Amino acid sequence: MVSTTEDQAVKFPPLLSKKFNITNIKQDILKWDKDWEAAIASLTAADVLKEISYLLDDSFLTPDDLKSLHLDLRNIQEGAARSLRKILHGGRFNTIWLLLGASAQRRHILQGLEKASEAPSTLLGQDNRALCPDVTVSNFLSEGGKGFIGFLTRFLEVFDSSDPTFLPNSWWEQASDLPNSWWKQTSNDASRQRPEGTKMVFEVATIYRNKFIGFFLLASLESILHDIIHRSVGMKDVLNVVENTGAHFAHSLAQAKTTLRDKPLVRCENCTKTPEDIGEGVRFMVCSICKTKLKFQVHYCSQSCQKEDWPVHKKACGKKEVSKGLSGTKDDDLWQFSGGQMGPIADMMRNLPTNRDGTVDIANVGVGPCKGRRSPAAERQAKMLEADKNADYFLFTASDVPVRFVIDDPGAKMVFRINRRMIMTQTADSGLEPMAEYMLKHMSGFPGLSRDIILKQLCAEYGNNTTRKVVEWERKSRERGVSTGTVIGSLSKDFMKVFGHTFSTKWYGFLFSFTGFY
Numbered sequence: 001m002v003s004t005t006e007d008q009a010v011k012f013p014p015l016l017s018k019k020f021n022i023t024n025i026k027q028d029i030l031k032w033d034k035d036w037e038a039a040i041a042s043l044t045a046a047d048v049l050k051e052i053s054y055l056l057d058d059s060f061l062t063p064d065d066l067k068s069l070h071l072d073l074r075n076i077q078e079g080a081a082r083s084l085r086k087i088l089h090g091g092r093f094n095t096i097w098l099l100l101g102a103s104a105q106r107r108h109i110l111q112g113l114e115k116a117s118e119a120p121s122t123l124l125g126q127d128n129r130a131l132c133p134d135v136t137v138s139n140f141l142s143e144g145g146k147g148f149i150g151f152l153t154r155f156l157e158v159f160d161s162s163d164p165t166f167l168p169n170s171w172w173e174q175a176s177d178l179p180n181s182w183w184k185q186t187s188n189d190a191s192r193q194r195p196e197g198t199k200m201v202f203e204v205a206t207i208y209r210n211k212f213i214g215f216f217l218l219a220s221l222e223s224i225l226h227d228i229i230h231r232s233v234g235m236k237d238v239l240n241v242v243e244n245t246g247a248h249f250a251h252s253l254a255q256a257k258t259t260l261r262d263k264p265l266v267r268c269e270n271c272t273k274t275p276e277d278i279g280e281g282v283r284f285m286v287c288s289i290c291k292t293k294l295k296f297q298v299h300y301c302s303q304s305c306q307k308e309d310w311p312v313h314k315k316a317c318g319k320k321e322v323s324k325g326l327s328g329t330k331d332d333d334l335w336q337f338s339g340g341q342m343g344p345i346a347d348m349m350r351n352l353p354t355n356r357d358g359t360v361d362i363a364n365v366g367v368g369p370c371k372g373r374r375s376p377a378a379e380r381q382a383k384m385l386e387a388d389k390n391a392d393y394f395l396f397t398a399s400d401v402p403v404r405f406v407i408d409d410p411g412a413k414m415v416f417r418i419n420r421r422m423i424m425t426q427t428a429d430s431g432l433e434p435m436a437e438y439m440l441k442h443m444s445g446f447p448g449l450s451r452d453i454i455l456k457q458l459c460a461e462y463g464n465n466t467t468r469k470v471v472e473w474e475r476k477s478r479e480r481g482v483s484t485g486t487v488i489g490s491l492s493k494d495f496m497k498v499f500g501h502t503f504s505t506k507w508y509g510f511l512f513s514f515t516g517f518y
Contacts (some may be wrong), residue, residue: 266329
């Protein structure tokens with residue numbers, strides 16, 4: 001009979017952690033986690049259940065014992081669910097979590113895993129990790145931490161819809177209907193006796209899988225809340241953003257952060273292809289001289305590419321850390337923005353005019369060449385803006401008299417001009433709405449202008465559906481409580497609080513990307 005009290009809890013020997021030579025958690029928790037993730041990736045659910053069967057059989061527990069285990073599990077899960085409902089309400093916790101750096105997120109997850117492995121009445125101790133391929137640091141850090149938020153949400157959904165709450169996992173459930181004969185067929189050790197039945201073993205293991213998950217949730221949430229309450233290192237700056245800017249700005253910043261790349265791409269220095277471009281099985285090489293003398297890596301996908309690039313590379317080989325700074329690689333200052341949703345933004349930022357200190361030269365952010373065909377009205381606008389670099393836009397009265405629109409706020413000017421560049425070069429299908437909202441807010445009451453006149457002009461420049469798109473944008477802005485009445489104004493105000501007035505291309509990447517999350 002198994003007791004679930006802390007003082008009398010049965011603890012089985014660590015079979016799997018010993019089998020896979022898992023590093024002692026007290027010596028190196030990062031290595032401990034890396035060892036476990038590698039072990040989990042190499043196991044099947046049947047492998048794990050087979051190991052557990054060495055210790056359990058149908059005579060190990062009585063029906064009352066099983067009832068007690070289910071009750072204990074439910075108590076743990078109810079505690080986790082109460083905590084989750086409280087902290088997830090309103091979305092503030094999600095924003096805080098996503099704004100945290102990866103190292104801080106990893107620390108909280110590891111704290112949860114450590115505490116869950118040491119929790120009372122877990123029977124298998126840290127070996128419970130082998131039952132939980134969905135509870136890993138790599139899973140939870142995916143998409144900038146969205147993996148963890150998704151897991152919390154999924155746990156609550158399952159808890160509210162089932163009793164007992166067994167978090168579904170297709171990998172683990174493959175072992176639920178193994179026939180009795182399977183145990184004998186897979187036996188490689190005749191001296192170790194296996195039970196004839198697997199139903200009870202699977203049920204008990206499933207209970208302990210879910211108890212481990214419950215303990216992990218409680219411990220990781222406790223770790224996060226501790227840092228929030230005490231404004232610990234790593235948390236203080238995040239709380240400053242959340243508390244001193246508009247709620248939607250912080251949310252948009254968090255969402256933008258999740259679209260960034262976790263690590264730089266590897267590209268062939270000659271053909272520029274990535275391993276994903278070439279396909280499975282390719283092994284990239286590095287220049288051995290640069291690696292040995294400079295500890296610097298220049299990658300090639302093949303010997304032929306290395307030979308082809310040699311006339312260029314030999315000038316710096318082993319002497320200077322020189323690469324072509326290919327898009328998305330570690331030598332590209334904007335590698336975090338490369339690929340996916342942020343790819344076009346990164347490409348646009350690389351072409352922005354900059355000052356000597358690397359900041360964006362706002363005054364010279366022009367219109368740029370169009371990649372399609374502008375309407376006659378838009379072409380007229382482009383020519384006038386190119387001729388007058390100080391104007392941010394030209395509006396026209398009913399009698400076609402031009403009115404120069406000039407923005408004084410440097411942050412708003414930056415956002416407006418880059419949106420203007422994107423929409424007028426037709427490199428993006430968004431950007432017009434925040435521009436229009438800003439001009440309508442500030443210029444509708446100007447002599448000779450009105451809301452209808454401005455919208456009519458924009459329809460002539462960008463299409464008849466412009467009014468509908470702008471009205472919908474304004475509606476969403478009101479619903480989200482945009483503090484200044486316009487997204488551009490609100491972003492500028494909040495961005496200045498966080499990052500100041502220095503607009504590097506990297507910071508601008510964040511700022512511009514927010515308009516896509518509003």
